Each structure stands twice: as structure tokens, then as C-alpha cells.
Amino acid sequence: MTIKYSEDHEWIELTEDGLVTVGITEFAQEQLGDLVFIELPDVSDEVSQGDNICVIESVKAASDLIAPVSGEIVSVNDRLNDEPELASEDPLVEGWFVKIKLSDISEFDALMDEAAYQEFIEE
Amino acid sequence: MGLAMTETINEFTTAFYQMHIDAGAKMVPFAGYDMPVSYPLGVKKEHLHTREKVGLFDVSHMGQVKLIGENAKKALESLVPVDIIDLPLMKQRYALFTNDKGGVLDDLMVTNIGNDSLLLVVNAGCKQADFAHLQNTIGNECEVKVLEDYALLALQGPQAGEVLAALAPESREMTFMTAKVLMIDGIDCFATRSGYSGEDGFEISVHNDQAQQLAKCLLAHEAVEWIGLGARDSLRLEAGLSLYGHELDTEHSPVESSLVWALSKVRRSDGSRAGGYPGAMTVMNHIDAGVAQKIVGLQPEGRAPVRDGVEIVDDDDNVVGKVTSGGFGPTTGKPIVIARIESAASDGTKKLFAIVREKKLAVEVVKLPFVKTNYYRG
The missing domain is CATH 2.40.30.110 (Aminomethyltransferase beta-barrel domains)
Structure with a gap:
């Protein structure tokens, strides 16, 4: 189980062979403020690294969840449809967004580790 | 870095700046001021707190200006489609500055504070233009005195009456849109029973020198929390209240912004003091013919x-x-x-x-x- 981080303030956890879970970091949820609406992608959507895959609306504004890796959406956290606040209150566990079947493991390997991410947000 | 620092220096702060920082506020630039958009509670909880208990808002960025002189009421009437001449003592009224096209330059609150004086509260983003507008148009008929050294706090929520009555029992006599001079913790305050949250509450004008003392005194009540501009906006939106730059602008008359209720009968086409403000023909036509x-x-x-x-x-x-x-x-x-x-x-x-x-x-x-x-x- 390896956790990596993107410059878009997402955490990406390699759970099984070639499958990653994606959510937003504590830093991201603090910046976004209270979340009120999340639009999830469809299961089996093919996504490329950098694609906008979810809409995240806070009390303040709309932003996007960016695909940190390329692959196929194999699962989405349906609870976020009715309880978007989960992504604010528990972003690292209950508030996960999607699971992606990686198409290129090197994209995952190139993401930041925890130490690099900490340094990134302190800049 | 140099540029960023200059920007910070150029921004105005209110008398409560240090209190906001100490309370952990997220500060944002707003109309030239460094203002709290939210506190650690977060916009949503701050909003709900105001609906259930009492919120304290720093609205000192808004403009406060006095019009002084025996012609002050008549003079202000020449700028707004609202009855100011018959505004009773210590009563407050909502008004709008119109332009020659009947569009809206700003919306404001007007209080008759006695001694031939009116107190106006105008929007932060429009205040410099409003002050110039007042000075240029009616500056010869009355004194236009900008209250630079005064802060403004809004105390809003269902328990606001209770909180203020504990500190100033005479505030119990106040009803919606009335004003009173209050003594709170030994501080001279000028309060109106009004606000922009849709809740009961007060706006309290106080000299900058005593502003922090007053805020601390109000916050000492367990029901009161600092509330930021983020929740102020969602509260006014739920209350269906217009915001300048959104529902109101120079391109639309008050009638086109569904504010006919704010246009006094006496200033309409069949009233005894019909017209007599910028864009009156357009505005009266909009009332009579529809929009x-x-x-x-x-x-x-x-x-x-x-x-x-x-x-x-x-x-x-x-x-x-x-x-x-x-x-x-x-x-x-x-x-x-x-x-x-x-x-x-x-x-x-x-x-x-x-x-x-x-x-x-x-x-x-x-x-x-x-x-x-x-x-x-x-």
C-alpha cells in the first residue's frame, strides 16, 4: 500500500495490483471550504491524466477533480451524491472519490511521495 | 515578493483586524479592505450559527456619512426616489441613489438622527463614488461629513435582542428599522435594529478607539460568534435581499430589480412630491407602464x-x-x-x-x- 500525492492536492493510494483510490488531501479540503455538491464520473469511463473527472462545488465556488493518472474508472463513491460533506469531514477515508484501473504504472510512480508533497504545500 | 508586500500595505484594515487574525480568520481583499471571509468554524456552520443563535459581523468597510443642516432632508430627496422629508426621528429607511437613466448607483440605509442630521450607510465598493456624488450634488445645501473614524458591527440572529438587552436594557424598546443611542459597557454606541441576514438584529456604529472593547463585550456572550463575509452573502441570499453589483446596477432601474416596494408613494407619479431625483421620468414610467x-x-x-x-x-x-x-x-x-x-x-x-x-x-x-x-x- 503506497500513497502518493498530485500537485492538484489529491491523494492516490495503490490498493491492489494496478488499482488506485483517489481522494482530496486535508490541505485541499481546507482550501475548498464546505463541500455542497459533487458530480462523479460514470463507472467504466476511460480517463487520461489531467482530465477533469469530477465537479466539486463548495459554498464558495466550483472546482474540478483532475485525473492524477490515466486508466479506467472502476468504482465511484456513490455516498458523495447525497453526502458531499464526507469529502470535507473525512477526506482521507470515507470521502474518497473514485477508483481507477491504472493503464500506466509509471504515471503513478512519478507522483510525489508524502515528504515531497509536504514540501510542495509549504512553498 | 516586493509587489505582494506593497499590495498588503495599500489595503485598508478595520479596527477589528487584529481580533480577526487572533480568531483564526481567513482574510481576503474586499473593496480595498483586508476582510474576514470565514473563521475556523467555516461558512456553512457560521451561517447556521447566525440562524440559530447570534453572529457578529465586522462591516466597518461600509461607508458611514452624516448629512448635517436644515436642508439635509430636502437635499437627500433630490438624489433618491424615497420619502426622506417625512422620515420620523430615529427611524431608518432603505433608499437608492439613481443615475440620469434611472439606473442604480448604490443602495443605502438612511436614519433620521435628529438635530437636522441624517446618518447614511452605503456599500463599501461604492463609498468613494457615493461621497463624491453627495459632495458634488448637495454639498452646497448641507454638510457632507464622512465618519472616517467609526467602525460598524452587525449583531444578527434570533438571540440578538436578548444579547444586547443584557448589556443595554433600553435596546428592548427598539423595533425593526428604528435607531437609538445606547451605552454599552460604558461605550457610546449608535444602534439601528436592522441588518442584512433576514434575522432580527442590530447594526452598531462605534468610534474606532472603543471598537475592540465593544466587540469583546459582545463576544463574551456564549451565543455570539464572529461570522465572515462568506456567510453574510449566503444569509442575505436566503433572505432574498438584493446586493449591489448583482441584483442592482447602473443599467437597471429599481423597478427592473423588483424594488418597487422601496419607492415611496409620495415620490411616484401620483404622489405630492413626485419625481425630483435623477432618472425620475424613467423610474416613474417603469412603475406605471411595467417593465x-x-x-x-x-x-x-x-x-x-x-x-x-x-x-x-x-x-x-x-x-x-x-x-x-x-x-x-x-x-x-x-x-x-x-x-x-x-x-x-x-x-x-x-x-x-x-x-x-x-x-x-x-x-x-x-x-x-x-x-x-x-x-x-x-
């Missing part, structure tokens, strides 16, 4: 917020309007919208949609406000 567009509330289906600037279309994809304020209502638990739409599309018989991310979301015309207002009328 092609109006401000309405819209309730979107589902949870997706519909933001400012989103186009409203009918079943045949004709654009019939635009969102002026859109967001999420923490009290209603749903997205809420105020929009300017064609009058013909506003009667609720037509199906309307908001275009959000290229999708048509159904919206329904609803009566404003979204949340029942809770003013204290005695």
Missing part, C-alpha cells in the same frame, strides 16, 4: 449549485434571463438562485432551465425569500 424584466427567486432541482452569470432558458432554448446571485443555502440545504428574467417568463407557467456545464437543469420560479425573515416588529 420587461424582473428579479425572481429560482429553485433548482437537485443539488448542483447554479452560480452567478448562468443563463436561464425556456423549453425552446430561448435565453430568458441570467443568474444575478447563485449559491447554496445552508439553511434550506439546497442550491438557491436569484435571477433577472423576462417578466413574461416569470409567472411560473413556463418550464425554465439553468445551463450548467452544458446541461439543462430544471429550475422553478419561487417567491422570495427562501427562508422566512425574522424581523422584530414589536
Whole structure:
């Protein structure tokens, strides 16, 4: 189980062979403020690294969840449809967004580790 | 780095700046001021706290100006479509500065404070222009005195009356849109029973030197929390209150912004002091002949917020309007919208949609406000 981080303030956890879970970091949820609406992608959507895959609306504004890796959406956290606040209150566990079947493991390997991410947000 | 530091120095701060920092506020630039947008509680909880208990808002960035002199009332009447001459002592009234086209330069609160004086509170973003407008148009008829050294606090929420009565028992006599000089913790304050949250509450003007002491005194009550500008906006949106730059602008008359209620009978075409303010012909014609567009509330289906600037279309994809304020209502638990739409599309018989991310979301015309207002009328 390896956790990596993107410059878009997402955490990406390699759970099984070639499958990653994606959510937003504590830093991201603090910046976004209270979340009120999340639009999830469809299961089996093919996504490329950098694609906008979810809409995240806070009390303040709309932003996007960016695909940190390329692959196929194999699962989405349906609870976020009715309880978007989960992504604010528990972003690292209950508030996960999607699971992606990686198409290129090197994209995952190139993401930041925890130490690099900490340094990134302190800049 | 040099540039960023210069920007910080150029920004104004209010008398409460250090208290906001100490309270952990997230500060943002707003109308030239460094203002608290939210506190650690967060916008949603701050909003709900104000609906349930009492919120304290720093609104010192707003402009406070006195008009002094025996002609002050008459002079102000030449700038607004509102009855000022018969505004009773210690009563407050909502007014609008109009331009020659009948558009709105700003909206304001006017209080008759006695001794031939009026106290005006104007929007932060418009205040320099408003001060110049007053000086240029009526500066010869009365003294225009900007209160540079005064702070303004809004105490809003269902328990605001209780909180203030504990500190100043004489505030119990105040009803909605009235004013009183109060002594709070030994501090001279000028309070009006009004605000912009839809709740009962007060706006309290105080000299900068005593401002922090007053805020600390109010915050000492367990029901009172600092509330930021983020929640101030969602509270006024739920209360269906217009915001300058959104529902009000120089291009639309007060009638086109559904503010006919604010235009005094005596200043309308059949009134005894009809007209006599900038753009009066246009505004009176709009009242008498009706207008092609109006401000309405819209309730979107589902949870997706519909933001400012989103186009409203009918079943045949004709654009019939635009969102002026859109967001999420923490009290209603749903997205809420105020929009300017064609009058013909506003009667609720037509199906309307908001275009959000290229999708048509159904919206329904609803009566404003979204949340029942809770003013204290005695």
C-alpha cells in the first residue's frame, strides 16, 4: 500500500495490483471550504491524466477533480451524491472519490511521495 | 515578493483586524479592505450559527456619512426616489441613489438622527463614488461629513435582542428599522435594529478607539460568534435581499430589480412630491407602464449549485434571463438562485432551465425569500 500525492492536492493510494483510490488531501479540503455538491464520473469511463473527472462545488465556488493518472474508472463513491460533506469531514477515508484501473504504472510512480508533497504545500 | 508586500500595505484594515487574525480568520481583499471571509468554524456552520443563535459581523468597510443642516432632508430627496422629508426621528429607511437613466448607483440605509442630521450607510465598493456624488450634488445645501473614524458591527440572529438587552436594557424598546443611542459597557454606541441576514438584529456604529472593547463585550456572550463575509452573502441570499453589483446596477432601474416596494408613494407619479431625483421620468414610467424584466427567486432541482452569470432558458432554448446571485443555502440545504428574467417568463407557467456545464437543469420560479425573515416588529 503506497500513497502518493498530485500537485492538484489529491491523494492516490495503490490498493491492489494496478488499482488506485483517489481522494482530496486535508490541505485541499481546507482550501475548498464546505463541500455542497459533487458530480462523479460514470463507472467504466476511460480517463487520461489531467482530465477533469469530477465537479466539486463548495459554498464558495466550483472546482474540478483532475485525473492524477490515466486508466479506467472502476468504482465511484456513490455516498458523495447525497453526502458531499464526507469529502470535507473525512477526506482521507470515507470521502474518497473514485477508483481507477491504472493503464500506466509509471504515471503513478512519478507522483510525489508524502515528504515531497509536504514540501510542495509549504512553498 | 516586493509587489505582494506593497499590495498588503495599500489595503485598508478595520479596527477589528487584529481580533480577526487572533480568531483564526481567513482574510481576503474586499473593496480595498483586508476582510474576514470565514473563521475556523467555516461558512456553512457560521451561517447556521447566525440562524440559530447570534453572529457578529465586522462591516466597518461600509461607508458611514452624516448629512448635517436644515436642508439635509430636502437635499437627500433630490438624489433618491424615497420619502426622506417625512422620515420620523430615529427611524431608518432603505433608499437608492439613481443615475440620469434611472439606473442604480448604490443602495443605502438612511436614519433620521435628529438635530437636522441624517446618518447614511452605503456599500463599501461604492463609498468613494457615493461621497463624491453627495459632495458634488448637495454639498452646497448641507454638510457632507464622512465618519472616517467609526467602525460598524452587525449583531444578527434570533438571540440578538436578548444579547444586547443584557448589556443595554433600553435596546428592548427598539423595533425593526428604528435607531437609538445606547451605552454599552460604558461605550457610546449608535444602534439601528436592522441588518442584512433576514434575522432580527442590530447594526452598531462605534468610534474606532472603543471598537475592540465593544466587540469583546459582545463576544463574551456564549451565543455570539464572529461570522465572515462568506456567510453574510449566503444569509442575505436566503433572505432574498438584493446586493449591489448583482441584483442592482447602473443599467437597471429599481423597478427592473423588483424594488418597487422601496419607492415611496409620495415620490411616484401620483404622489405630492413626485419625481425630483435623477432618472425620475424613467423610474416613474417603469412603475406605471411595467417593465420587461424582473428579479425572481429560482429553485433548482437537485443539488448542483447554479452560480452567478448562468443563463436561464425556456423549453425552446430561448435565453430568458441570467443568474444575478447563485449559491447554496445552508439553511434550506439546497442550491438557491436569484435571477433577472423576462417578466413574461416569470409567472411560473413556463418550464425554465439553468445551463450548467452544458446541461439543462430544471429550475422553478419561487417567491422570495427562501427562508422566512425574522424581523422584530414589536
